[in-house]
Amino acid sequence: MQRFRIGYVGFVPHPNFLATAAQDPALEIVHIPLEASTGEQIQALSSCHGYYVMAARDELPQPLHVHAELLGKLPNLLMAASYGAGYDPCNPEACTDAGVLLVNQAGGNAEGVAEHAVGMMLACLKRMPEAQASMIAGTARNRATLLGRELRGKVVGLVGFGHVGRRVAEIVKAAFGNRVLVCDPYLDAATIAAHGGEKVDFATLLRESDVVSIHCPLTPETRGMINAAAYAAMKKGVIFVTTARGSIHDEAALFEALESGQVASAGLDVWEVEPPPTDHPLLHHRAVIASQHTAGVTEESRANITKIAALAFSELAAGRMPPRIVNPEVKPRFVERYTAAFGKPPIG
Numbered sequence: 001m002q003r004f005r006i007g008y009v010g011f012v013p014h015p016n017f018l019a020t021a022a023q024d025p026a027l028e029i030v031h032i033p034l035e036a037s038t039g040e041q042i043q044a045l046s047s048c049h050g051y052y053v054m055a056a057r058d059e060l061p062q063p064l065h066v067h068a069e070l071l072g073k074l075p076n077l078l079m080a081a082s083y084g085a086g087y088d089p090c091n092p093e094a095c096t097d098a099g100v101l102l103v104n105q106a107g108g109n110a111e112g113v114a115e116h117a118v119g120m121m122l123a124c125l126k127r128m129p130e131a132q133a134s135m136i137a138g139t140a141r142n143r144a145t146l147l148g149r150e151l152r153g154k155v156v157g158l159v160g161f162g163h164v165g166r167r168v169a170e171i172v173k174a175a176f177g178n179r180v181l182v183c184d185p186y187l188d189a190a191t192i193a194a195h196g197g198e199k200v201d202f203a204t205l206l207r208e209s210d211v212v213s214i215h216c217p218l219t220p221e222t223r224g225m226i227n228a229a230a231y232a233a234m235k236k237g238v239i240f241v242t243t244a245r246g247s248i249h250d251e252a253a254l255f256e257a258l259e260s261g262q263v264a265s266a267g268l269d270v271w272e273v274e275p276p277p278t279d280h281p282l283l284h285h286r287a288v289i290a291s292q293h294t295a296g297v298t299e300e301s302r303a304n305i306t307k308i309a310a311l312a313f314s315e316l317a318a319g320r321m322p323p324r325i326v327n328p329e330v331k332p333r334f335v336e337r338y339t340a341a342f343g344k345p346p347i348g
Contacts, residue, residue, distance in 0.1 A: 002342065003028040004317035005076075006050035009041060009064055010034035013083050014299075017052070017306035026317040027310075038063045042073050049076055049341065050313050055084035055104075056293060058274045066090040071098040078338055079316055081309050084109060084296060085163070086245055088218060092327045099333035102326040103312050107163035108305035109296030114167035116295035117243045120267025121156070121172075121211050123289050124239045125149045129265065133286035157181045157209025159202070159226075160216030160244065161192055168213060169196045181205045184216070206233040211241065218245035228253035231262055241267040243295040246274060255281050258288070269295045321348035 007030040012018060021027045032044045041064060045051060051074070054060040064070065066080045071094055079101040080090055087104050095102040123129065126148040134140040156172050158165045161184040172178040173196045181204065182197035189199040202225075206212065212234060216222050226242075226249035234240075240263050242249055251272055257263040265287040271280075275292045282288050296305075312322035319342070321331075339345045 004050060004313065005030055005048040006052055006313055007032055007045045007048035008052040009045075009054070009060065012052065012306060014302035014306040016303045017310050020307045020310035021313065024310075024314045024317065027313060034061075042070070045070075045077070046074050047076060048074070049078045050316070051077055051080045052309065052313075053080050053082050053087070053089055055082045055086045055088065056274060057088040060089050064089075066095060066100075066102070068094040068097065071095065071100060076341070078334065078341065079103060079313070079322070081105075081312055081322075083309070084305055086217065087326060088245065090326075096327045096330040096333070099330060099337045101316075101322070101330060101334055103309075103322055103324050104326055105305040105309050106324050108308050109298070109301035110163035110167050112298040112301035113164045113243050113295040114171060116269060116291070117164070117168050117213050117215070117241055117267075118171050120241045120243070120269070120289055121213065121239060122151060124241065124265035124267050124287075125151055125154075125211075127265065127287075129289040130286050151178065151211075152176045153178075154210035155179045155181060155208055157183070157205040157212045158197065159183050159205065159212065159214045161187055161195070161197060162215060164243070165213075165215035166195045168215065181209055203233065206230060207235070209238065210235060211239040213240075214242035214244040214248055216244055216248065218247055222248050224248070224250055226250060226254075228256070231257035234262065236262060237264040238262070239265055239267075243267075243269040246270040246272045246293075251280075251282060255285065258282075258285055263287075265289075269293055316346065319344065319346050321346050 004026055005028045009032045021029050030048055032041050053066055077100050081103040085104050085106045090102055092102050127146045131146050156178045161182045169180045180197045181200045182192045183200060183202045183205045192199045231253055267289045269291045270293055283290055315322040335345050
């Protein structure tokens with residue numbers, strides 16, 4: 001029996017990937033050292049049917065990003081699977097052109113990310129970053145200067161309403177009774193309402209929300225969408241939170257909005273460069289709570305996303321189409337390539 005070879009570079013996010021894959025005799029896992037030369041890494045990947053790809057773009061060397069140049073050197077590749085819900089190092093159009101399935105792990109870390117987002121909302125409203133900065137600086141005197149606000153009764157605006165956005169809506173409605181506004185052009189009002197949100201356009205969400213939280217993927221459409229004009233259109237004193245992807249929000253414009261008081265406080269888990277440089281102005285702003293793209297880095301989330309990734313590879317090895325395909329338009333070309341490699345087309 002021809003085994004389905006899966007290559008990964010450096011590390012897997014959780015040992016559950018290897019443990020789950022080990023239960024399927026049809027899978028062969030190929031570890032490619034991060035310290036190997038680029039040529040050696042690509043040579044090892046060239047024999048693989050699957051590529052398990054780091055999801056954070058700054059962790060993976062650029063030559064190993066799944067773009068047209070690399071795909072041209074991987075004649076056997078049938079499927080690239082991201083470590084997480086995001087797939088920044090992968091170009092969906094290039095995968096489609098090459099006849100390669102691109103799969104993510106959407107929903108696998110939704111609980112961890114949603115909890116993180118809500119935690120940042122609470123920390124910002126209660127001015128925890130400012131309180132800590134005051135105590136460290138030795139300027140903490142009058143507690144009334146750190147008068148906070150409560151989440152109950154606030155309008156929460158969610159940009160993007162996938163697995164994470166829906167879980168955030170569920171949490172804030174159940175715990176705090178919030179009105180939840182949702183901007184997601186790919187969902188209709190009935191679907192959004194079924195999960196506790198009200199469908200609005202982008203301008204309305206910015207104008208009416210007390211808290212704006214970002215939950216959309218980074219795409220050409222969303223890159224830079226939270227810019228100076230967007231901050232200016234928000235309520236004065238808004239709380240801004242993002243656990244989505246860096247580059248969706250303009251960092252320099254956010255700093256200016258914080259300085260002016262237009263944005264009261266920000267919770268930032270994602271950055272243009274990860275980790276950001278130690279002298280980044282936002283890291284040192286007293287009204288910012290920062291984390292290093294760790295919203296989904298929980299024991300539970302990582303165990304889950306790695307298990308479902310391994311199971312997706314198992315599905316394909318068994319001749320079935322896997323779930324969570326990012327580029328479904330690739331299927332006709334992919335089926336041709338899969339059939340040529342394994343002698344029969346996949347089901348589904």
